[in-house]
Amino acid sequence: MDRTVNPVQAPAFLNGSVFYGCPSAILRWAHPKCRSCFGKRLELTRRRLFAARGARLYLRGDLVAVDRVKKSSIEYETGYLCEGKSENFPHIQTLKNFPKEELSGKVVMVRFDSSILLGEKLDKNSLAVSNALFTVQYLLATAEKVILVSDWKREVSSKLLDSQSVSDILSSLLRRKVVSLKCLSCGVPFKRELLEEADIFLLENLSGFRKEVANCPEFSELLSSEVDVFVNDSFSLSHRVLASTVGISRFSPACVAGFQFEESLRELKRVLNTDKRPYIAIIGGANIHGKAAALKRLVSECDGVVFVGMMSLQIMHALEYSIPSTLLEPRSSDAAVEVIQSARYRKIPIITPKDFWCINDSPGYQIEVIPAHRLGEGWVPVDLGPRSLDEMDSLLSSCKKVIWIGPVKFKSSHSSICTDGASKVAQIVDRLAQRNCEIAIVGNKACSTMIKESRSSASCSVIENASVVWEVLKGRKLPGLLALDRAFPFKIDWTMAYRNPAQPLVVDIGSGNGLFLFGMASRRKDQNFLGLEVNKKLVRRCLDGVHQSGIPNGFFIATNATSTFRSIVSSYPGEVVLVSIQCPNPDFNNPEQRWRMVNRTLVEAVVELLAYNGKVKHWIYHLSIS
Ligand SMILES: Nc1ncnc2c1ncn2[C@@H]1O[C@H](COP(=O)(O)OP(=O)(O)O)[C@@H](O)[C@H]1O
Ligand SMILES: O=C(OP(=O)(O)O)[C@H](O)COP(=O)(O)O
Known part of the structure; x- marks a missing residue:
């Protein structure tokens, strides 16, 4: 790639004379x-x-x-x-805006997202799958050679996924023969002649290489051998510093975002948009300590917060409910107190469940709806109770934006008992979507429940990998994004x-x-x-x-x-x-x-x-x- 960019659009002024005084x-x-x-x-x-x-x-x-x-x-x-409350997302280079003529005759590497293309239940009609496939098809039509690389689970539903079987899956998705290329494990850069054999190749599974996670420069350099343009299409890894997403940008002459990456970034911006009011956050999942900074931000931006997962118990403990110590997370109390204080300071409601479906610890355990103040009596919460759901429904009824992040899930070995709190939250949210409320769903479990329960055709903003959103909410820059900075x-x-x-x-x-x-x-x-x-x-x-x-x-x-x-x-x-x-x-x-x-x-x-x-x-x- 011989394109030279002078970022100030000024010529380099060197006239050979010496500079004195x-x-x-x-x-x-x-x-x-x-x-x-x-x-x-x-x-x-x-x-x-x-x-x-x-x-x-x-x-x-x-x-x-x-x-x-x-x-x-x-x-x-x-x-x-x-680093500032607003995200300050960098203006990234995108494949869409990358000059086509710069791709011609070039070897392009695509870092694809295996959770999209190799997912267990692949929906070819989903936007994510079609965007991810489009990136590769677009490059097959414009570049000379395409090299695919990703990490994937070695075993899916007890089926072993070696490079050859992944090549076969990709071949059938792309309707083009994908050839496996084994060069990473030998540690020697491959020769360009090897690429004569086909138009599209798949490198070995990156999950087998510790140097990938350690972002080793030698590994990035090896990955980028013979590569003229690097296309990152795995947005869900943006919060991590990997050799194949961040390190590689040091060695590739050009680094751009693929179509799926670009669309996910757009989605992230929609998720974080706070223009519509009232704006309520439904927060599930655990680890309040690790998410303290993100929760502070949500509390500072929302008009109300509803806790629906393990974090609710930590908040309730800080509100002096009697919560069994086995349900308390280490180092949770300071974070919980801070969240409550911030909400009180802003005079916004902070809602915790008023009742739970619980089991008790007696033999042949019973399941019952128990009010929140009785949790200390040996009852273990397994799901949200009906009063909690009603309260949530009425709080949300007039809002114009809802973000639901994290699963409706409680720590219990009896989680198979299906009381369906998550589905009922999804139904409430779906009804809001039908009434023109802007909806953002974040996290795998929240997304899959929403897909199952959604009856409306109204679209929601969706980010499956919650970690990316939590990191941004914490104020961190996404390294995968910085590596594609247009500057x-x-x-x-x-x-x-x-x-x-x-x-x-x-x-x-x-x-x-x-x-x-x-x-x-x-x-x-x-x-x-x-x-x-x-x-x-x-x-x-x-x-x-x-x-x-x-x-x-x-x-x-x-x-x-x-x-x-x-x-x-x-x-x-x-x-x-x-x-x-x-x-x-x-x-x-x-x-x-x-x-x-x-x-x-x-x-x-x-x-x-x-x-x-x-x-x-x-x-x-x-x-x-x-
Ligand atoms: N991210 C950055 N990259 C390059 N230059 C920067 C960056 N941030 C600040 N600067 C420049 O560094 C210099 C010192 O910045 P700063 O410490 O913020 O001091 P000041 O308060 O004088 O702006 C300024 O000229 C500023 O424009
Ligand atoms: O949505 C979430 O999890 P999920 O993607 O498993 O459903 C959680 O918010 C992720 O938080 P974690 O990264 O602390 O597990």
Whole structure:
């Protein structure tokens, strides 16, 4: 793929002349506003820093060098990284918008979603299946070779699914011979001649490779051998960092979303839309502690919350109902109290079941409807009771949007007893759909119950993999999505950027007005300097400066460095010896309000790409990662 994209649509200005007297030269072209603000800004930043209590930052008074961050020394934040309340989904590259002529004669790899194409009950008429098949058929018609890759359960309904049987299933779905290709287990990149045999191939089952889950760069590189364009069509894996979805974007000249991926992203946006009011969330499932951040967000956006699964018992415990300790989840009480407090603060109803179908622990157990306050008497809830369903029905009757996320399910070894609470919730929701209420269904069990019970033709937004939605609700970025960021240049022509692109590279993230970069570049002619800055105007001005001064070792790209650092820097032919991050937004006190430049995605990419003995520098203060 030879397409070169300059993200600022500016030519690379290199006229061969040498750049002298850097500081004054910079001040000549730097915007007057930037000049006068610069000192002030640092002072303000310093003050903000002191104020940021609890943040693990300390001042050093000047530029400090930190030894290369060792992977083992990083203790990643295990809580949620809130990066703004709105999703800020990146504008991804899509197959639909990818120039057809760029596909011609190319080898394209499709990472498909086995839960769609190899599902036990495959419905060829479903939108997901037809979109997934369309991606492959479209590529068969436009590209030269198609390589399919996925992970799948080795056994489905006691039938062993080896690569050959999956090839056969795919052959019959696509009405085209799919040939199995065995190259991953040998660990050697395959030769292009191997592709002469057919038009479409299937690689081995990725679930057999630990390097896939560990996102090993060598494995991503192996996967991408001979691949010109990578198409990700497995949206349900977007919350995970896999070699075949995220790592591969480092090695593929172009990465785009397939038709099914694009449609799922659209669906996700519809699910999260909060325009219609009143908006009620029906929340099922367990693990209130792990979902605390997501629940806080739902409570902050909804006009009412109804708990229908194990989480309801944790909330009820915090509301001082007597709940047997065997039904309480570890570390659940703080999260439950926070959810209740947030709901009270917003004066929105928080509904827990008023009664349950329960079994007792006596021999030959009985099943009965028991009011919520009697749960402590040896009764074990197995389903929602009729009063609970009636209350839900009346609360929902006037709402205009409902999200149902998570199963109506209680922890019980007697779950085979079918009292059908989930079906009754689905019937309530279906009646709302018929009355023009916008419906979003999230999670496998909620979706399958809804499909079974739906009598209306009204459409619902559906996301089967609840984890993706929970992650977004927690405020996390989806790594699978970031890997398809449209801002990713297909390929940077480094020979246009630098006179000698083999020199060691220094990257300044958030290069702003370029002062630092120009200063360094004039002093160290033996290194190249790259500024990554999100503000396009500043970048244009910096590129003008490069042009006017003829500096041979400085270059700037307008981009969101957080999501594109990996893709841009990984294609640099030389070593990355220094990454400098100056004054990253220190406003830790109110993370929800601000876009955080330094986050897990960026730190991981820096750690991965920095040369051995490379350094990370912070201006004014040092961000302690441990
Ligand atoms: N994700 C990002 N990618 C590239 N540059 C960024 C990003 N976020 C912020 N910047 C740039 O980094 C510089 C410092 O940003 P920031 O710490 O937010 O300070 P300020 O409060 O001065 O904007 C600014 O020039 C800003 O435009
Ligand atoms: O919908 C859900 O599960 P499901 O897809 O099995 O029905 C849950 O919300 C998923 O939450 P979990 O990821 O904590 O199991």
